[in-house]
Amino acid sequence: MRLTEETRKTLRIRVDYTNMTDKYLGEKGISQKTLDTHKAIARKAHAYVSENRGKDELFMGWTELPYNQDEVVADILATAKEIRRKFEYFVVLGIGGSALGPSMAFSALCHLHYNDLPKSKRRGPKFFVEDNVDPVRMKELLDVIDVKKTCFNVISKSGATSETMTQYLVVADLLKKAGCNVKEHLVFTTDQSRGNLVKISKELGGVKSFVLGDGVGGRFSELSPVGLLPAAVCGIDIKLLLKGAAYMDKLCRTPDFKKNPALVSATLQFIAMKEGKNIGVMMPYSDNLRYVSDWYAQLWAESLGKNVTLSGEACNVGQTPVKALGVTDQHSQVQLYTEGPFDKVVTFLSVGSYKEKSPIPHGCENIPDVGFLGGHTMEELIQAENKATAFALTKAGRMNYTVTLPEVNEFTIGELLYYFELQTAYAGAMLNIDTYNQPGVEAGKKATFALLGKPGYESQRAALDGASPDPNYIV
Ligand code: PA5
Numbered sequence: 474m475r476l477t478e479e480t481r482k483t484l485r486i487r488v489d490y491t492n493m494t495d496k497y498l499g500e501k502g503i504s505q506k507t508l509d510t511h512k513a514i515a516r517k518a519h520a521y522v523s524e525n526r527g528k529d530e531l532f533m534g535w536t537e538l539p540y541n542q543d544e545v546v547a548d549i550l551a552t553a554k555e556i557r558r559k560f561e562y563f564v565v566l567g568i569g570g571s572a573l574g575p576s577m578a579f580s581a582l583c584h585l586h587y588n589d590l591p592k593s594k595r596r597g598p599k600f601f602v603e604d605n606v607d608p609v610r611m612k613e614l615l616d617v618i619d620v621k622k623t624c625f626n627v628i629s630k631s632g633a634t635s636e637t638m639t640q641y642l643v644v645a646d647l648l649k650k651a652g653c654n655v656k657e658h659l660v661f662t663t664d665q666s667r668g669n670l671v672k673i674s675k676e677l678g679g680v681k682s683f684v685l686g687d688g689v690g691g692r693f694s695e696l697s698p699v700g701l702l703p704a705a706v707c708g709i710d711i712k713l714l715l716k717g718a719a720y721m722d723k724l725c726r727t728p729d730f731k732k733n734p735a736l737v738s739a740t741l742q743f744i745a746m747k748e749g750k751n752i753g754v755m756m757p758y759s760d761n762l763r764y765v766s767d768w769y770a771q772l773w774a775e776s777l778g779k780n781v782t783l784s785g786e787a788c789n790v791g792q793t794p795v796k797a798l799g800v801t802d803q804h805s806q807v808q809l810y811t812e813g814p815f816d817k818v819v820t821f822l823s824v825g826s827y828k829e830k831s832p833i834p835h836g837c838e839n840i841p842d843v844g845f846l847g848g849h850t851m852e853e854l855i856q857a858e859n860k861a862t863a864f865a866l867t868k869a870g871r872m873n874y875t876v877t878l879p880e881v882n883e884f885t886i887g888e889l890l891y892y893f894e895l896q897t898a899y900a901g902a903m904l905n906i907d908t909y910n911q912p913g914v915e916a917g918k919k920a921t922f923a924l925l926g927k928p929g930y931e932s933q934r935a936a937l938d939g940a941s942p943d944p945n946y947i948v
Contacts, residue, residue: 474713481720483879486888488734490874492867493741501870503744515740518902519728532909534688538696539719549698553705557597560624563706565602566640567628569771570691572604575703577768581761581886582709596708606636611643620647628662628699630685632669635921656680662698690909692772695890710883717887725895735892739899745818745872746792753792757822758799758859761881766796769893776897779906790904800858807862811869819866819873823859826880827852
């Protein structure tokens with residue numbers, strides 16, 4: 474795709490927040506006065522993010538990923554080419570930020586039935602992201618791949634995450650038993666020097682490795698080698714992805730929240746949270762965008778769900794992300810969104826032009842319930858249902874806003890990722906919390922270490938044993 478200023482503008486993502494305001498929601502909506510009183514906090518959040526962008530010590534290295542990876546991108550493209558030549562299967566082993574981004578980009582930008590396509594119609598090897606340690610899932614993955622023809626991309630910043638390292642142990646053992654040269658079947662994406670994968674690489678004689686920079690946390694890592702290598706292996710244009718992110722960055726340089734898409738969304742969500750909207754539903758009207766909700770759920774929940782402010786005061790903030798899919802969940806959750814508690818903000822992800830239109834043939838003209846559909850397209854139908862659901866929610870006084878991608882491609886997905894990352898950074902600054910830590914996740918990781926007998930966790934093990942269920946409360 475040739476990118477001129479004009480094509481960039483055509484591919485610009487738009488945020489329509491009409492249905493958040495009192496003009497359309499009456500007293501349930503946000504008034505101009507409320508928006509005006511939040512201008513100052515929005516400016517302050519914008520200034521905080523702008524001043525600290527790129528600072529590794531604050532985990533804000535992610536802001537620079539669209540600009541500082543020329544060499545890495547060249548290496549990724551060369552490695553991806555080799556992987557495509559040598560392997561029939563490519564399996565990502567990782568969890569959290571190391572898995573959700575690769576899954577999301579794959580699902581957004583590859584054929585929805587990619588793995589079922591014949592080899593000639595795929596742009597790369599069959600692709601799997603294995604995050605869970607469900608033993609059935611691992612066993613059944615092994616039923617459909619041949620380890621001798623598989624490249625495993627082990628993604629873990631720490632190299633100490635039990636799930637990922639368990640998967641690594643399983644596949645390393647299988648590769649050995651199959652007589653493979655283990656290191657030739659592995660690519661590591663990890664911390665520059667501290668992670669355990671660095672040690673393992675040395676022991677194996679040097680595994681091809683990519684670095685996840687110090688200043689980039691897992692949930693902000695999709696535009697680093699964490700996401701770029703798996704995407705490139707599947708034939709996704711990663712340069713275009715980064716260009717889309719850079720374009721969104723440019724759009725968000727202004728502190729005027731009415732012109733800055735990420736800042737306006739963060740401000741609206743911040744106001745909504747203060748008004749008790751503790752649930753944020755994300756509802757893409759596109760199967761390609763379905764896993765954007767999963768990726769976003771981690772970004773939003775892990776970044777904002779905190780119990781202490783940066784000034785050390787106790788707080789319990791955050792908004793619970795809920796994943797929905799249009800139109801599927803119109804027939805499942807929308808009843809609740811329309812008539813249940815006033816505790817939600819719904820974010821619609823809409824598509825201006827789908828890559829397929831799928832005309833609906835004429836037929837059943839004598840049955841009015843069916844006949845009217847003929848002559849339209851499935852694109853018209855899904856867009857009409859999207860508009861109708863937003864309208865119905867608005868009529869019922871429910872806050873909702875729409876983020877429209879003119880089309881789904883690498884450029885717009887790059888824009889979308891960066892938009893949500895910035896929105897999260899701004900919202901975290903408004904809440905005055907540490908957006909980039911995750912002590913709640915660490916606590917669970919440590920308890921697992923204790924339960925499985927990791928040395929150094931003995932006292933925690935004793936506490937856990939003491940916390941066994943009380944039989945009096947088991948029915
Ligand atoms: O966002 C995060 O930091 C987490 O979700 C991590 O990505 C996840 O816990 C995996 O950690 P690691 O990359 O160290 O294996």
